[in-house]
Amino acid sequence: MYRIGLTGGIASGKSTVVSMLRELGASVVDCDVLARDVVRPGTKGLAAVAAAFGPKAIREDGTMDRAYIGGVVFNDAERKAELEGILFPLIYERIDEELRRIDEGEKKSFVFLDMPLLFEIEYQAYVDEVWLVCVDGPTQLERLMARNHFSREEAEARIRAQMPAEKKRALSQVVIDNNGALAQTEEQVRAQWALLMDRIQRG
Numbered sequence: 292m293y294r295i296g297l298t299g300g301i302a303s304g305k306s307t308v309v310s311m312l313r314e315l316g317a318s319v320v321d322c323d324v325l326a327r328d329v330v331r332p333g334t335k336g337l338a339a340v341a342a343a344f345g346p347k348a349i350r351e352d353g354t355m356d357r358a359y360i361g362g363v364v365f366n367d368a369e370r371k372a373e374l375e376g377i378l379f380p381l382i383y384e385r386i387d388e389e390l391r392r393i394d395e396g397e398k399k400s401f402v403f404l405d406m407p408l409l410f411e412i413e414y415q416a417y418v419d420e421v422w423l424v425c426v427d428g429p430t431q432l433e434r435l436m437a438r439n440h441f442s443r444e445e446a447e448a449r450i451r452a453q454m455p456a457e458k459k460r461a462l463s464q465v466v467i468d469n470n471g472a473l474a475q476t477e478e479q480v481r482a483q484w485a486l487l488m489d490r491i492q493r494g
């Protein structure tokens with residue numbers, strides 16, 4: 292099964308592009324969803340996070356306090372590495388499970404992996420090509436602040452925790468520019484989809 296990694300900085304528009312790809316018929320493994328799945332109430336993932344981050348990590352309803360953990364890890368690289376050390380192995384396991392399900396169950400010839408941290412974790416060796424969703428710095432900051440109701444400082448801390456877009460651009464085979472209107476993004480996605488179908492058919 293041909294694997295396409297889809298990545299991009301926070302609030303670059305990955306989910307927006309994923310909805311367009313799904314409309315076109317793509318199967319997509321969404322790593323943010325899997326990252327939430329491994330810390331559902333009652334999981335060993337959440338128990339490990341609670342052991343490392345203390346009682347404040349869990350809310351009264353038993354779910355992980357994402358705002359609290361986010362506030363800690365995006366301001367402290369060591370704490371972020373600690374969280375990743377707990378969650379990444381669990382997320383990798385779930386990715387493999389999902390890939391097997393799509394390969395054997397849906398019998399698809401290709402799959403997209405929506406993976407925000409693809410380059411940060413050097414996952415490019417495990418995919419056949421990488422698509423990058425790109426926005427310029429001011430647009431990213433503005434969209435992130437608007438979507439998450441973050442202050443400028445909170446938004447900048449999250450952006451700083453990731454690899455800069457220029458570095459990611461140099462490592463990607465396809466770049467989708469999401470600075471413009473959604474219709475312009477959709478046009479690029481459709482054009483790249485057609486090229487991808489050619490590549491897959493040619494083997």
Ligand SMILES: CC(C)(COP(=O)(O)OP(=O)(O)OC[C@H]1O[C@@H](n2cnc3c(N)ncnc32)[C@H](O)[C@@H]1O)[C@@H](O)C(=O)NCCC(=O)NCCS
Pocket residue numbers: 300301302322323326356357358360361364371374375378382406407408449452453
């Ligand atoms: C820190 C947490 C609790 C913050 O939760 P929150 O609901 O605010 O954000 P959410 O999970 O929706 O992620 C939003 C975006 O933040 C960025 N982000 C998330 N984790 C990280 C990280 N470890 N390093 C850099 N950026 C990150 C990504 O661009 C992601 O798309 C959460 O992101 C988390 O559990 N992160 C660790 C797991 C992880 O790395 N997931 C992302 C890749 S699979």
Ligand SMILES: Nc1ncnc2c1ncn2[C@@H]1O[C@H](COP(=O)(O)OP(=O)(O)OP(=O)(O)O)[C@@H](O)[C@H]1O
Pocket residue numbers: 299300301302303304305306307308323407434435438469470471472473476
């Ligand atoms: N072309 C666009 N024009 C205007 N707003 C947009 C455009 N594309 C995305 N947005 C908005 O920008 C925000 C970020 O987009 P989206 O959620 O798709 O990004 P993401 O890369 O999936 O984010 P994350 O990394 O946090 O999961 C959303 O509020 C979305 O509605």
